[in-house]
Amino acid sequence: MTGFLQRLGATTLGVTERIGRAHLFLLHVLAGFPGLLPRFGLVMKQIYASGVLSLLIIAVSGLFVGMVLALQGYNTLVDFGATESLGVVVSLSLVRELGPVVAALLFAGRAGSALTAEIGLMKATEQLSAMEMMAVNPLHRVVAPRLLGGIIAMPLLAAIFSAVGILGGHFVAVGLLGVDEGAFWSQMQAKVDLYEDIANGVIKSMVFGLVVTWIAVFEGYDAVPTSEGVSRATTRTVVHASLAVLGLDFVLTALMFGDE
Amino acid sequence: MMQSRSVQIWVGLFVIAGMAALLMLAMKVSNIRAFSGEEGYAITARFENIGGLKVRSPVTMAGVVVGRVSKIGFDKEIYEAVVTMSIDPRYDNLPEDTSASIFTAGLLGEQYIGLEAGGAETYLRDGDRIQLTQSAVILEQLIGQFLVSQADK
Amino acid sequence: MRIRGLRYARGEQVIFDGIDMDIPRGRLTAIMGPSGTGKTTLLRLIGGQLRPDAGSVEVAGQNVARLRSKALYRLRQRMGMLFQNGALLTDLSVFENVAFPLREHTRLPERMIRDLVLMKLHAVGLRGARDLMPAQLSGGMARRVALARAIALDPEMVLFDEPFTGQDPISLGVLVSLLRRLTDALGLTSVLVSHDVQESLSIADYVYVISEGQVVERGTPASLRQSTSPWVQQFLQGQSDGPVPFHYPAPDYRADLLAEGS
Ligand SMILES: Nc1ncnc2c1ncn2[C@@H]1O[C@H](COP(=O)(O)OP(=O)(O)O)[C@@H](O)[C@H]1O
Ligand SMILES: [Mg+2]
Numbered sequence: 019m020t021g022f023l024q025r026l027g028a029t030t031l032g033v034t035e036r037i038g039r040a041h042l043f044l045l046h047v048l049a050g051f052p053g054l055l056p057r058f059g060l061v062m063k064q065i066y067a068s069g070v071l072s073l074l075i076i077a078v079s080g081l082f083v084g085m086v087l088a089l090q091g092y093n094t095l096v097d098f099g100a101t102e103s104l105g106v107v108v109s110l111s112l113v114r115e116l117g118p119v120v121a122a123l124l125f126a127g128r129a130g131s132a133l134t135a136e137i138g139l140m141k142a143t144e145q146l147s148a149m150e151m152m153a154v155n156p157l158h159r160v161v162a163p164r165l166l167g168g169i170i171a172m173p174l175l176a177a178i179f180s181a182v183g184i185l186g187g188h189f190v191a192v193g194l195l196g197v198d199e200g201a202f203w204s205q206m207q208a209k210v211d212l213y214e215d216i217a218n219g220v221i222k223s224m225v226f227g228l229v230v231t232w233i234a235v236f237e238g239y240d241a242v243p244t245s246e247g248v249s250r251a252t253t254r255t256v257v258h259a260s261l262a263v264l265g266l267d268f269v270l271t272a273l274m275f276g277d278e
Numbered sequence: 279m280m281q282s283r284s285v286q287i288w289v290g291l292f293v294i295a296g297m298a299a300l301l302m303l304a305m306k307v308s309n310i311r312a313f314s315g316e317e318g319y320a321i322t323a324r325f326e327n328i329g330g331l332k333v334r335s336p337v338t339m340a341g342v343v344v345g346r347v348s349k350i351g352f353d354k355e356i357y358e359a360v361v362t363m364s365i366d367p368r369y370d371n372l373p374e375d376t377s378a379s380i381f382t383a384g385l386l387g388e389q390y391i392g393l394e395a396g397g398a399e400t401y402l403r404d405g406d407r408i409q410l411t412q413s414a415v416i417l418e419q420l421i422g423q424f425l426v427s428q429a430d431k
Numbered sequence: 432m433r434i435r436g437l438r439y440a441r442g443e444q445v446i447f448d449g450i451d452m453d454i455p456r457g458r459l460t461a462i463m464g465p466s467g468t469g470k471t472t473l474l475r476l477i478g479g480q481l482r483p484d485a486g487s488v489e490v491a492g493q494n495v496a497r498l499r500s501k502a503l504y505r506l507r508q509r510m511g512m513l514f515q516n517g518a519l520l521t522d523l524s525v526f527e528n529v530a531f532p533l534r535e536h537t538r539l540p541e542r543m544i545r546d547l548v549l550m551k552l553h554a555v556g557l558r559g560a561r562d563l564m565p566a567q568l569s570g571g572m573a574r575r576v577a578l579a580r581a582i583a584l585d586p587e588m589v590l591f592d593e594p595f596t597g598q599d600p601i602s603l604g605v606l607v608s609l610l611r612r613l614t615d616a617l618g619l620t621s622v623l624v625s626h627d628v629q630e631s632l633s634i635a636d637y638v639y640v641i642s643e644g645q646v647v648e649r650g651t652p653a654s655l656r657q658s659t660s661p662w663v664q665q666f667l668q669g670q671s672d673g674p675v676p677f678h679y680p681a682p683d684y685r686a687d688l689l690a691e692g693s
Contacts, residue, residue, distance in 0.1 A: 059282060066285045070292045109307050140521070148518035151478050152580075153507035154535045174296025181299035184307060207309040211334075216303050 040236045043157070047165055047235070050158030054166060060159075064167025068129035068231070069175060075128055076121055076175045077182050080112075083120060084183030087111055088190035092197070101191075102201035106209045108187035109180075113210065113219045114275070117180030119267050122226035125172055126259035130234035133164055134255040137238025138248035146239075161235045168234070172227025173220050180219070218274045222267065229266060230259045318345055318364035319404040323378045323391075328359045329414025331380055331389045337363045339393040344369045347391065363391065365402075373398040377410035389414060432477065432588070432620065436486035439469075439476060446472055448644035449486070459614045459621040461635035463628065464642050465666070470624040471515055473641075474590045477622070478512055479503050490588070508536055511581035511589040515596075517573035519565040525552070525576050526561040532583045551579040556605060570597040575606070582613065588620040589613075595627045607634055628667050632656070640666065 054061055091107040137160065140146050146156040191197040210216065234255045241251035328350065337345035345365035353360050365372070375396030382389050393408075402408070432454035439447045446469040454460045464470055475481045476488055479495040488495045490506060498506065519528050529548045533539060539547070552558045555575040565573060574594060581589055591610065595603055611634045614621045625631045632638065632652040640648040640655070640663060648655060648663045655663065664670075681687065 062289050063282075063285055065289045065292065070288045073292060073295070113303060113307065143521070144514050144516065144518040145520050147475075147480060148512070148514055148520075148577075150480060151507055151510070151512040151514075152532050152535065153504040154532075155504070159535070171292075174293065174299070177296055177299035177303060181302045184302075203306065206307055210308040212304055212308040214334075216300075216308050219303075220300070 036240075039240070040232070043236050043239065044232055046157045047161045050155070050162035051166060053158055054162055060163040061166050061170070064164045065171050068125070068133065068164070068168050069171030072125055072128045072171070072175060073178070075124055076179050079120065079124055080117070080179035080182035081186040083116055083179075084108060084112060084186030084188075085190045087116075087183070088187035088195070092191065092195050101195070101197050103205055104187070104191045104195075104197050105184075105202035105206035108191070109184050109206045109210050110215060112180040112183045112187075113215050115267070115271070117183065118176045118219055118223040118226055119263060121176040121179040121223065122172065122230055122263045123260055125168075125175060125227070126230045126234070126263065127256055129168065129171070130230050130255050130259050131252045133168075133231065133234040134238040134241070134252045135248055137161070137164075137235055138241035138243070138251050141239065141241060142243035142245070142248060157239075161239060164235055165228075165231050168231025169224065169227045172230070173223040176223035176226075177220065214275070221274075222270050225266060225270065226263050229262050233259045233262060318348075318366050319370070320348065320362050320364055321372075321402050321404075321406050321408060322360055322362050323408040323411050324353065324356075324358045324360055325378075325380060325411050325413045326358055327413040327416065328361060329380055329382075329389050329416055331361065331391070331414065335388065335390050337365065337391045337393060339369070339372075339395065344393070361391070370401065372402045374400045374402055374406070375410065376402060376408055377412070378408045379412035380414035382415065432491075432622075433489040434477075434486070435489075437476065437483050437488065438485040439472065439481065439483050441472075445644055447476075447483075450641065450644070450646055452639055452646065454620065454622060455637070456620050457614070457618045458636040459611065459619075459623060459634060461623045461625060461631040461638045463625060463631055463638060463640050463666070466626055468641055468643070470626075470641070471592055474512065474592055474622070474624055477590060478507065478510065508584065509587045511584065511586040513574070513578050513581045513589065513591045513594055515592040516570070517565075517577040519568075519573055519577055519580070521565050523565075524561065525557065525563050525565070525568070528565065528576060529580045529583050532580065536584060547583065548579075551583055552576075554582075554609065555579045556602065571599065571602060574598070575602065578606075578609075582617075585617065586619070588622070591621065591623045591625075593625055593627075594623070595625055595630050603630065610634055628669070632667075642666075 087108045088104060091104050092101060095101045095103055095107065137146075140156075140160065146160065149156045149159060188202060192199045192202055237251040237255045237258070238248075241247045331347060331350065333347055333350055335347045336343045337347065345363050347361055348364040349362035351360040351362070352358075372393065373396040375398045377394045377396065379392050379394070380389055381392045396410075432452075434450055434452040434454075437447050437450040438445070450473075452462075462470055462473065472481065476483055477490060477495065479488075479498065482496045491509070493502070493506060495503070495506070519525075520531065523531065526548055529551055530544050533544050533547060537544075549558055549561070552561055555578055557572060557575055557579070560568070560572065560576075565576070568576065574597065578591075578594060581591075594606060594610065598606055607630050610621065610623065613619055623631060623635060632655065635652055638648075638650060638652055638655050639646055642662065648658055648660055650658070656667070658664065
């Protein structure tokens with residue numbers, strides 16, 4: 019019994035300590051943001067690494083998710099004779115939930131794991147140490163541009179995911195299932211609100227971008243500097259970032275869409 | 279730094295694609311031009327029952343959205359709902375004797391306020407009240423009345 | 432550079448137990464000792480990446496462990512360090528690696544950076560390798576690039592961690608004389624950490640030999656060769672038998688082999 023209690027206590031303390039360290043780490047990194055302005059090339063590189071390189075998987079997944087949504091929605095709506103609402107169903111699901119969430123999950127798997135591995139290996143091969151000895155703060159030079167790159171890339175990726183998904187849904191609904199084209203768009207426009215739905219979706223994806231990239235760079239920076247340590251850290255990034263996205267999605271949804 | 283040029287081009291394309299997607303979401307998916315109810319003038323109306331009317335529900339005239347419900351209150355003196363609507367300032371010539379009814383879009387759809395113009399020469403202005411109103415049709419009441427009238431025969 | 436009463440432990444393992452050293456300006460000081468004695472650790476203590484448990488490390492009159500990070504970074508700009516495995520930045524080419532400190536700390540025009548980088552690369556014989564990526568270099572080449580990077584900012588002191596390991600005889604000879612010439616020409620304060628006895632002795636002005644957390648011998652190379660300490664003699668001549676055990680502490684060999692696996 020005391021053994022169990024002791025382990026519980028140790029775990030709790032360990033987790034708390036790690037969360038505290040992650041926050042201090044974030045503060046130090048954020049302090050490096052102003053210094054990035056004159057050197058935006060560094061951030062560009064990271065937008066390329068996490069944004070452009072994730073583009074394909076995001077666009078393809080968005081397309082399929084949109085198509086599936088249209089197909090499933092059609093099967094449900096056709097019973098109520100309300101198939102012209104298909105555009106609303108597809109677009110609201112994408113813009114409010116699936117766009118930000120699925121894009122963030124894919125981002126965690128594609129870009130987040132790569133970030134952790136990269137920074138972890140830089141630590142293991144003493145590149146971060148070498149920078150420190152060259153009087154260059156790796157938190158500012160290495161981590162800050164990656165965090166900012168992720169924060170910029172994520173909302174764009176989520177928007178592309180939603181837009182491609184709606185086009186995919188449009189293709190299935192109008193092209194394959196024969197839903198009226200005009201009704202598809204006009205119903206959508208009548209029901210989807212720029213502030214309530216679109217802007218909130220964008221805010222969600224910005225938060226996800228920050229959290230996923232933050233977890234990824236922290237795990238890399240905090241990794242045990244061995245090949246095993248880096249591989250563990252990479253796995254942790256994907257698991258923790260995915261859980262954080264889903265948990266935060268619930269909280270944000272409750273905050274944004276709850277008061278109606 | 280040969281590769282940095284192509285990196286920049288790619289990032290440029292990526293940002294353009296992202297912006298285009300956002301623009302599409304704003305213009306084509308939602309309706310940015312639609313009246314959002316923020317800068318209109320306010321008129322109020324009292325209803326015995328507003329059914330499922332909500333804040334931000336549309337206010338239409340001849341089927342065109344001219345405003346949105348901005349506030350729903352309750353007058354505890356006379357036990358009626360007080361609905362404040364925000365009307366698009368482009369439509370500043372609603373006659374004073376305009377009437378307001380609460381309709382349902384389709385059988386089970388959401389509820390909205392339909393305005394019907396009267397014949398008065400003077401127009402409603404900010405803060406005015408619509409006198410003629412008709413409450414929401416409550417489906418359960420309707421069914422109840424129907425059953426009662428059937429029983430009476 | 433002055434080190435006084437330095438004590439440092441990693442968990443249970445005491446790596447330094449009261450070390451005193453003086454490293455004079457403009458000289459080449461070698462610190463030798465068997466691997467695992469903490470030579471790399473000592474350099475990290477000097478560079479302020481680790482904090483001593485007791486005692487002090489003073490560099491240019493400043494106690495490194497007491498410095499706030501701004502001052503520490505200023506001090507490090509005057510200090511170059513060559514890491515044991517090079518620690519080149521793997522996403523940058525050889526040229527960009529050497530240019531890295533220049534780009535980070537100066538506002539020099541591109542032309543001048545180019546000239547400086549090529550000069551440093553020429554000094555280590557790798558001007559032709561400027562466009563290679565670190566992954567394409569052999570270990571010895573990587574260390575030479577790292578050396579070029581360590582001296583890119585023309586520092587006042589340079590810490591060399593095992594610069595000779597993994598070099599072929601030709602580049603070894605060049606490197607040995609390069610260290611000496613750099614020290615003399617630029618008035619560098621050099622700290623050379625190595626277990627390559629002959630090379631170190633041939634160029635050092637002064638030598639410290641450390642073992643088991645203590646300075647066991649100190650002096651000029653000549654006086655060291657004369658040393659009567661059996662320990663030093665064993666180390667200098669690379670004999671396996673002597674006061675220094677070749678084996679990591681372990682139970683008796685016979686008993687270990689005969690013991691039931693558990
Ligand atoms: N990160 C570390 N964690 C735990 N022990 C370490 C670590 N780095 C070095 N050590 C220990 O510190 C001692 C000194 O290491 P080091 O300074 O690298 O030796 P040297 O450079 O003289 O070969 C070694 O015994 C090693 O086991
Ligand atoms: Mg070492």
